[in-house]
Amino acid sequence: MCGIAGIIYKDGEHPIGTEMTRMLQSMKHRGPDSTGYALYGQPSNLVIMRYKLADANTPRDFEYEDRLRRHRAEVERRLHALGAKVHELEEETEYAFRVTLAYDGDLKKLADFVEDVPDAEVLSLGHSLEIVKDLGDAEQVASEYELATFTGTHAIGHVRMATESDVDISGAHPYWAYPFSDVAVVHNGQLTNYFQWKRRLERSGHRFQSECDSEIIAVYLAEKMSEGATLEDAMRDSLEELDGVFTYICVTKDALGVAKDEMAAKPLVLYEADDLVALASEEIAIRAVIDREIDTYDPYEGEVMVWQR
Template sequence: MCGIAGLIHKGKSSNVGGEMTAMLQALKHRGPDSTGYAVYGEPTEGDYVLRLKVAEAEDMAKGRGIHQVLADRITEVEAIMQEHGVTVKTKEHATEYALRYLISHEGDTTALAEHIEETDGVEILSLGNGLELIKDLGDASDVAGLYGLNEFNGTHGIGHTRMATESDVDIRSAHPYWAFPYNDVSVVHNGQITNYWIMRRQMERKGHRFMSNCDSELLAVYTANNLANGVTLEQSLRNSIEEIDGVFTYLVATKDQLGMAKDTMAAKPLVLYESDDLIAMASEEVAIRAILPQEIDTYDPYDEEVRVWQA
């Protein structure tokens, strides 16, 4: 039983970090193990935000030597960026194991990302013009405070509170997932995919990589494969209902869109609110009420329903 949430503002920016924190904290009871955000700021042409981790949170308890290991990994990552002609504009440590770089790069971002991930213990969480993907252990209040998300300004975001059922309690298995290597695409999911291994092997044969054994990552990779082949977000969501087996409700965000899909049984809940300038959705209405305390009308999307909204 996990919790998912998402919102998108039409034609304006807002404090989506604070809004997503309020929504996800209201869903804490659905998933206490980890919390994740994919939030979308206002991109600058030619610039990318690179979010990565150089260790798991639990690795920090492995003794004093771990600090030098992390420093060496960061040095190697920065040497790779220099090799690819990357200009680092800013560098921030949210934690000793999680970093944020604002970079300028005119080359192949896929080649850059693949090279960086050859470094032992390093995983790119996101790379994009607008997307910033942050996830860690703890509830939304913990993660937002640690990563400074309460004042993040942007147009839209999605998030997830996780109760681990079939994979580990670690950052690697937490949601959201970036749709590597497709810039600015992220996914959160509530449910279970029953043809996961069949679909995963299909994606791996096409050259896609997986960083975990979490079935939700498949939806990110599946979406990346479709978008890379010219399929629209809406059509990708519709195709998934036919091609992916199981019970699922999931949200996909791109640089300027937010989409949702429910499977044929619609067993996993989603409540939706829509106005002229704001769309908000979550596993439970209490999350929407956390940012809209006034009287509002909500509804539950039907089975096989697909919706896409533009920022």
């Protein structure tokens, strides 16, 4: 079933970590297996990388802690080898890390070099995007990663009910659009031409960490934008080229957009005011962050809507 949510403020920074947690926790019934966030702070000259070396399902054998230490040290060594200057390295959990670094090289080269370390997976790279995802509900994940302290401009989130893949971090949403900076997607639905697009994008040099069709959408849109399309144009193209039943939300460093396929079978409710736009699979999620009487509506079939900061 799954649930998706998004919020974007027209101006200023806001406690989007707390607000997205409220939105997602209100939809816990739609997906209790994992919860994910794509959070956007003010753009920085530094690159922000979030990566993991294991997850909650990884067997805690007698080599587990030593393996984590060795692999973490190897990631740091590789960052230095590429000329990246690490400003801060935070241990978010025993297996998930946040690194800020000065680096002006190729993000693909950086991600590939890090992911060549056993068990390493880069969850996001960018100058404002930070993807946090883990097993459990929104309150559990937010508490573990201290998201109540995160202030920013816009965010998307996802609660997942695993139906076709394992319950792990790699299968959780959102997805970063490897190797493009600051693009992420959450999605409710299913692509029927998933494998066709995966093969096509792999031939263009892209890699995928999961079997999830949402990851395809993220890379598809980012590649279109890298070729000069606007976010809105790329999303409109997706309605013609991606088959299936779906509603998805895409975010970039300064925009949030939503698309619904021509059947519009997957729900989405929208609220728009002068200062913000909030949207989610259910109205209860929007009301979790807006403490006044509001009017919402459901976008039409085949609809694409984009809001810029």
